[in-house]
Amino acid sequence: MSRHTIAILGGGPGGYEAALVAVQLGADVTVVDSDGLGGACVLTDCVPSKTLIETSNAMTLLNRSAGLGIASGGLATVNAARLYERITDLARAQSADITARLAAEGIKVIKAKGALAGPGTVRAGDAEIKADAVLIATGALPRVLPGAPPDGERILNWRQLYDLTELPRDLIVIGSGVTGAEFASAYQALGSRVTLVSSRDRVLPQEDEDAANHIEDVFRRRGMTVLGRSRAQSVTRDRDGVTVTLEDGRTLTGSHCLLTVGMIPRTEGCGLDEAGVKVDARGFIQVDRVSRTSVPGVYAAGDCTGVLMLASVAAMQGRIAMWHTLGEAVHPIRLDHVAATIFTDPEIATVGVTQRAVTAGEVSARVLKLPLATNPRAKMAGVHDGFVKLLSSPGSGRILGGVVVAPRASELILAVSMAVEQRLTVEQLAQTFAVYPSLSGSITEAARKLMEFTRDTP
Numbered sequence: 019m020s021r022h023t024i025a026i027l028g029g030g031p032g033g034y035e036a037a038l039v040a041v042q043l044g045a046d047v048t049v050v051d052s053d054g055l056g057g058a059c060v061l062t063d064c065v066p067s068k069t070l071i072e073t074s075n076a077m078t079l080l081n082r083s084a085g086l087g088i089a090s091g092g093l094a095t096v097n098a099a100r101l102y103e104r105i106t107d108l109a110r111a112q113s114a115d116i117t118a119r120l121a122a123e124g125i126k127v128i129k130a131k132g133a134l135a136g137p138g139t140v141r142a143g144d145a146e147i148k149a150d151a152v153l154i155a156t157g158a159l160p161r162v163l164p165g166a167p168p169d170g171e172r173i174l175n176w177r178q179l180y181d182l183t184e185l186p187r188d189l190i191v192i193g194s195g196v197t198g199a200e201f202a203s204a205y206q207a208l209g210s211r212v213t214l215v216s217s218r219d220r221v222l223p224q225e226d227e228d229a230a231n232h233i234e235d236v237f238r239r240r241g242m243t244v245l246g247r248s249r250a251q252s253v254t255r256d257r258d259g260v261t262v263t264l265e266d267g268r269t270l271t272g273s274h275c276l277l278t279v280g281m282i283p284r285t286e287g288c289g290l291d292e293a294g295v296k297v298d299a300r301g302f303i304q305v306d307r308v309s310r311t312s313v314p315g316v317y318a319a320g321d322c323t324g325v326l327m328l329a330s331v332a333a334m335q336g337r338i339a340m341w342h343t344l345g346e347a348v349h350p351i352r353l354d355h356v357a358a359t360i361f362t363d364p365e366i367a368t369v370g371v372t373q374r375a376v377t378a379g380e381v382s383a384r385v386l387k388l389p390l391a392t393n394p395r396a397k398m399a400g401v402h403d404g405f406v407k408l409l410s411s412p413g414s415g416r417i418l419g420g421v422v423v424a425p426r427a428s429e430l431i432l433a434v435s436m437a438v439e440q441r442l443t444v445e446q447l448a449q450t451f452a453v454y455p456s457l458s459g460s461i462t463e464a465a466r467k468l469m470e471f472t473r474d475t476p
């Protein structure tokens with residue numbers, strides 16, 4: 019029997035994770051990638067930003083160290099050149115690891131810009147690849163605000179930050195979604211003066227309201243200027259700085275401006291129209307829950323589909339596409355169990371049913387919120403901010419969702435995520451051992467309090 023042939027456009031998590039699954043199942047796999055394996059995830063977005071945030075976390079700790087009894091001889095400062103070099107070195111090394119892994123698995127990689135060229139055909143430079151199935155995983159690009167084209171020096175998108183030679187002295191961040199909040203938090207900790215401009219009432223408008231209000235309060239307490247209901251109209255620059263003009267006529271000045279106003283699909287020139295692949299009103303490729311597009315044999319995964327723009331989701335969509343096309347048993351993707359984190363300080367991690375869905379009457383749930391300030395380990399570490407929130411079904415007592423706002427909430431959320439995925443009840447979580455003293459003790463304590471609440475409420 020001849021081997022199935024798979025062609026994958028894009029070598030980010032959507033593409034390379036799919037390639038690994040397909041080759042494991044015996045397929046002949048070719049990945050066409052233009053910018054480097056690992057994709058924007060590894061080279062410019064997720065990995066570099068999280069590496070920057072590791073340094074900003076260390077700064078926060080150092081600057082809090084006096085309260086822990088450490089005499090450090092003044093404020094720690096950042097060596098920007100060294101910091102950015104570390105970030106880009108680490109990203110390149112991660113991309114090299116992925117390249118080596120794909121080569122070792124026998125996956126062909128073509129470094130070129132590719133496009134669909136008829137049914138089951140991909141063109142990559144001079145090469146034409148015939149394939150039984152094609153996966154498009156070309157990612158997305160930073161949206162440009164009309165009136166504020168980035169120049170890479172003072173008006174920047176997040177992919178241009180690491181080319182700077184210094185820390186922005188006075189940074190204006192436009193956009194208070196996840197990316198804007200993460201960079202505002204990080205640069206504030208690194209020593210920049212930060213102004214965060216939000217067009218909405220509050221930062222992180224799509225997230226848990228308690229968590230968003232909490233982080234906004236933390237930002238303000240630490241000296242950040244947060245401007246709500248302020249829509250930026252244009253950004254101009256002179257030699258030493260930038261001027262941001264808001265729609266209501268106010269102006270702000272700073273040394274640099276970072277634009278975080280969303281993403282657009284990176285599908286131009288991919289031959290979607292010619293092949294008849296349907297896109298939505300914003301240009302994202304339409305897919306079903308097993309990653310099929312409107313054209314038989316053509317799948318899509320990751321940011322180019324606009325489905326929850328997370329590396330973990332991109333990778334799962336890519337794997338599902340391969341399991342489906344190669345005839346494996348496959349579960350359609352479930353987005354209601356995706357665990358996600360906003361890497362501010364403190365971090366905000368979420369999973370499952372949201373309080374917004376409960377308030378809107380879409381789901382019936384009991385909600386319990388427990389501040390972290392009473393947790394003994396938090397006291398020892400000098401942590402005053404944060405909370406644990408659990409949501410449970412009033413009938414079955416099952417854990418439906420949760421929010422953790424804490425240092426390393428990205429790690430702590432696993433316990434709640436397992437409870438949601440494995441359909442554990444409040445009692446089962448409450449009876450689980452947590453280490454004493456530990457921040458995770460607040461998760462089991464919240465479950466115990468939810469049990470009392472469940473007993474008391476008819």
Ligand SMILES: Cc1cc2nc3c(=O)[nH]c(=O)nc-3n(C[C@H](O)[C@H](O)[C@H](O)COP(=O)(O)OP(=O)(O)OC[C@H]3O[C@@H](n4cnc5c(N)ncnc54)[C@H](O)[C@@H]3O)c2cc1C
Pocket residue numbers: 027028029030031032033050051052053054055056057058059060062063064065067068130131132133155156157158176197284287288319320321322326327328329330331332361
């Ligand atoms: C600042 C920031 C921080 C983030 N942090 C996190 C995080 O902490 N956790 C998380 O889960 N997610 C995070 N994300 C989201 C995550 O980076 C994306 O969801 C992920 O990169 C999507 O993977 P992808 O494979 O769809 O696309 P990408 O990673 O963008 O990869 C696409 C690849 O396709 C290639 N390509 C594009 N067009 C073509 C073409 N025509 N021919 C050949 N190759 C092509 C590109 O060169 C690229 O290598 C973050 C995003 C941003 C912006």
